[in-house]
Amino acid sequence: MNTLLIANRGEIARRVIRTARRLGWSTVAIHTDLDVGAPHVGEADRAVRVESYLDIDAVVAAARESGAGFVHPGYGFLSERAPFARALAEAGITLVGPSADVMDAMGRKDAARDVAVAAGVPVVPSYDLAGPDATDPASFAYPVLVKAAAGGGGKGMRVVRSASEYDEAFAAAQREARSSFGDDTILIEKYVESGRHIEVQVMGDTHGTVLHFFERDCSTQRRHQKVLEEAPAPTISPDQRTAITSAAVALAQQCGYTGAGTVEFLLDNATGEFYFLEMNTRLQVEHPVTEEVVRVRTDQGRERVDLVELQLRVATGEPLGIDQADVTLEGHAIEARVYAEDSFNGFLPQAGRAGHVSWGADFGSGAPRFGPSLHDAGGRHVRIDHALEPGQDVSTSFDPMLGKVIAWGADRSEALSRLIWALDRVAIMGLTTNTGFLRALADTAEFREATIDTAWLDHHEVEPPSRELARVLAALMLAPSSAEAVDAPTSPWHADGFRLGADPAPVLVRLDETVPVTEDRVGEHAVRWLGGQRLRGGIGSVSAEVDGEHHDATATQVGRTVEVAHRGQRHVFQVPDPFADHGPEVGDGTLLAPMPGTVLAVHVAEGQAVAEGETLGVMEAMKMELALKAPFAGAVTTVGSATGDLVKLGAVLFVVEPADG
Known part of the structure; x- marks a missing residue:
């Protein structure tokens, strides 16, 4: 029996465990102290404690200790770290993914550009920052995109619209890149004002075959973080689909790719041209929409594709066993990412203990090979991938994603209708999530008409639920x-002597x-x-x-x-307490931590005079930076934290006394 260690947590760990178990594999989970009671730990055949999901030595040791011959990295954490792939190879353990050399080639945006050019794939025009041909930022054709060469997930990325903004944006992107990736190399590229994010799912085996499983549209994103994803892309023509999917396969073949990968492109709405952005050398968060719409022709008929199953088969050396002509599309699917964040209050990260949790009603078999499905008598089938249960603690130590709601329909309109129906039925108490935001966004005219581009959410507000x-x-x-109330004499509906003839x-x-x-x-x-x-x-x-x-x-x-x-x-x-003091509250210049997180910077000292709106400090949680600003002109009387401190929600960070005393 093959033994698989899943070097991840949350819903993706549960997703991998389901397929591995169906194939008869033994599964091993890893967990930190914060996750000792997490769902993925209980579902695996065995669990091993590690100090951190990012500790390469500890994860490799856990695989050795458990006898795992294979490691599935999921996404995030170590999934695209070449040193991790090399450490596993040296230990005689197979990574379910590409080789370390391929990760090196495709994991860095600058190196990946070179591979794309060699494969004949169009790339976004860029500027040289070094050497004798370095371009003076004053001569850039703005706007430009400043982004980390080693980055991903929207980190280390800034849009710069003028030369006067360049130095500050470059320094911020470099600082974020150094913190997130340990590498502050920066690329400068043309910024496409109105574009669609199109990505292609590819899969390669060790026998030289590379196939595509069509494309996804991930244009609905905020600050380069995807919010809603769908497949197939609703706005591209058949010729564009052929060109983009062919380019993705050519790129994967150029670098000798094996396993599951995603090639990302930017489609310029103004010109119709597409450009290579990057390749993610792992399974994507949004892979379920591909699984919901792609059908593979087998001896048993046309079946849904299971990308994790294909990953595991490729890892064991099996050929894919299918041709490109065997891969077809059926219907449309849309995915919504449920995060622990307050979308209608500055998208602030949320943490706490979940109370009542319901991902819908009438759970049934639906798509058992992938997990639970939500359905009703009307046949509305919706896939739910999640890892949040009642009583579970949600921490800012990890990514804020709690789960995904994926709806399939015969066409886009039907898929969207089912998605809204399902989001209406998600009820998570104890902490605020973005589910209401997702539901409202999916119901906008712009999303219904597929006119949202990659920058839309950065410039438009979504109407909050009432x-x-x-x-x-x-x-x-x-x-x-x-x-x-019929038999309750104290009920307001019980007839009394004064209301025999009244309502x-x-x-x-x-x-x-x-x-x-x-x-x-x-x-x-x-x-x-x-x-x-x-x-x-x-x-x-x-x-x-x-x-x-x-x-x-x-x-x-x-x-x-x-x-x-x-x-x-x-x-x-x-519910008001009738005995409480309900006197008016008065603001006093106290700035509390609006979320649990880390203090990145403290810019003032006690006794220092500040102007209204001046930034006193900066804190970060769950990939978000928040500037804390003086509510009015005055003097700082309290500085409650230092740079690097971990603070709780509601902690006193600064107190400002108004200038008039």
């Missing part, structure tokens, strides 16, 4: 029904504000209860018609805190 509607639905769940008195539900509830109205809104359960100190749900529109929601109550998930968005309401 807090008022969430309050109405919560009040409906908190108020008793007249049927429940029943409304129930007054207090959720931040008082909401009167009757059988057919909540405040000013006409309502009709369609189904669900009342909230009584635990979990409640409702399907209701509000002002003629159908809504579903879930609610939980712990003490005086009521949380409501409506259209994916978590809303938190406080």
Whole structure:
């Protein structure tokens, strides 16, 4: 029996374990102390503790100790580290992925450009920063893109629109690249103002075969971080598809690629030209949309492709066993990445302990080879890849992604409808996620019409879900029904001597504000209860018609805190304490940590005078930097942290006393 160690965590570790188990492989998980109770640890046949997922020596030792002959790196962490691939090879262990030499060639953006040019693949025009032919930044044709040569995931990347911005942006990108990758080499390229991010899934075996599994469109991204992905690309022509997929295969053949990889391109909306961006030498986060739409012709018929299965077969030396003509497309799929972040409050990272967690209702077999699927009697099948369960702690120590919701349809419209339907049913309490943002974004006219380019989210706001509607639905769940009140003399619907000829008195539900509830109205809104359960100190749900529109929601109550998930968005309401002091609050110039994270810089000292809006310090969590600025002119009276400190949510970082005292 083959033994596979998964050098990763979260949903991708669970995803790999499912396929390995189906193929009869034994699986080994690794975990840090923070992950000792994580789902992937319990699902593997064996688990080994490591100090860090980034510790090459520890991961190789774990593979040796467990007798694993193969290591699947997932994505992130060590998945594209050539030293890791070499260390495994030296230990006689097979990496499920390309060789270290291929990683060296394709992992760096500058080296990958050279391979692309040799393969005849078009590349983005760039500027030389060194040597006798170095270009003076003052002569660049702006805008340009400053990006880390060793980077990925949007780190070490800045758009520069004028020569006056160049020095600061270059220094920031270099600093981020040095911190993230240990390499501050920077590339300068033409910046395409309106483009689409098109990437091609390729797979190569050790017998010289390289195939493509068509393309994905990942244009819906924020600050170079993908948000929604889909396959196939909805806006390219058949000729463009042929050209882009052929270029990807040529590039992979040029570098002798084996295993799963993704070749990324930028399609210029203005000219229709496409340019090579980079190659990711691993499985991608968004690989499920490819698995949902690609069919492979076998002796048993046309089957969905399992990219992890192909990775494992290639790692054992087997040929792919299929030709390019055997690979076809069927339907459309869209994926939404669920993150622990507050998208409607500056995209601030979130952490905490998950309370009630539901990724939908009526889980069924759906696509058992990939994991759970969400479906209803209408046949709406949606794949869920996740690693968040009730009571689980979410830390800023790891990537904020909690799971993925992937919808398939016969066409794009049907896939999108199913995705929105599924996101409506995600309810995560205890911490805020971006699910409501994803649902609102997917329902915009721009996404429906496939007009969003790579920069759209950086310049447009998405309308947040209504807090008022969430309050109405919560009040409906908190108020008793007249049927429940028939035998309750204290009920407001129970007839009394003063109301024998009048309408029943409304129930007054207090959720931040008082909401009167009757059988057919909540405040000013006409309502009709369609189904669900009342909230009584635990979990409640409702399907209701509000002002003629159908809504579903879930609610939980712990003490005086009521949380409501409506259209994916978590809303938190406080039931007022009648004995509490409700006097007005006054801002006092105290700056608290808006998220748990690391203090990157402290720019001021106690006693220092500051101007309104002056940056006092910078903190970082989950790939995001946040500048902390003075709320008004005055003097700094408290500096509560130092550079490098790990701070908790709500920690006092600075206190500013106004200039007028």
